[in-house]
Amino acid sequence: MAAWGERLAGVRGVLLDISGVLYDCGAGGGRAIAGSVEAVARLKQSHLKVRFCTNDSQKSRGKLVGLLRRLGFDISEDEVTSPAPATCQILKERGLRPHLLIHEGVRSEFDEIDTSNPNCVVIADAAEGFSYQNMNKAFQVLMELENPVLISLGKGRYYKETSGxxxxxxxYMKALEYACGIEAEVVGKPSPEFFKAALQAIGVEAHQVVLSVY
Incomplete structure (x- = not known):
């Protein structure tokens, strides 16, 4: 116990992943992992600052928070760091107009983004949207650009649902990288900028935080 006390000395915040740490997604919205609702409640009652980080790119932050609240979690939208809003900020700052290969559940996050005459491709977890036709269209857009830009909302290999x-x-990001001979810009885990944004949101330094990710 003393060793753990020493390790936690100076810790001011906790960054929590969501999918695979708080809940397993799946049919009917998924299910909370045993003890996770209670653990979040205890953390929020402590002196620690808590931030939720997710690479979920099938749901807007509003939809994700609504699901978590239905599962019993005390969480608000402004406590969540996710890649879609960060990507929108990048697109606006750089004057990029994306061809979107994304899930319909997150499309609302891009409502204010100009998608005419695309000069980049944004890819997210499109699920059934990853058809040959849609992948080939993204490939064609990139190949037609003099300086192709591929932005990916994460680079995870797989994740767990209740069904497996x-x-x-x-x-899919790697397939486009290989076909086009380019390297994607990753917004989300494991990008250092993603975690820096979460740390800035709660006002702590990296050495003052405990990270729990799946």
Whole structure:
């Protein structure tokens, strides 16, 4: 116990992943992992600052928070760091107009983004949207650009649903990288900028935080 006390000395915050740490997604919205609702409640009652980080790119932050609240979690939208809003900020700052290969559940996050005459491709976990036709269209857009830009909302290989393991966006990102001879810009885990944004949101330094990810 003393050793753990020494390790936690100076810790001011906790970054928590969501999928695979708080709940397993799946049919009917998924299910909370045993003890996770209570653990979050205890953390929020402590002196520690808590931030939730997710690479979920099938749901907007609002939809994700709504699901978590239905599962019993005390969580608000402004406590969540996710890749879609960060990507939108990058697109606006750089004047990029994306061809979107994304899930319909997260499309609302891009409502204010100009998608006419694309000069980049944004890829997310599109699930059934990863058809040959859609992948080939993204490939064609990139190949027609003089300086192709591919932005990916994460690079995970797979994740867990209640029905089993599921391919994540990383596999499809790698296919486009290989076909086009380019390297994607990753927004989300494991990008250092993603975690820096979460740390800035709660006002702590990296050495002052405990990280729990799946």
């Amino acid at each position: 393991l599921v391919l994540d966006v990383g596999a």
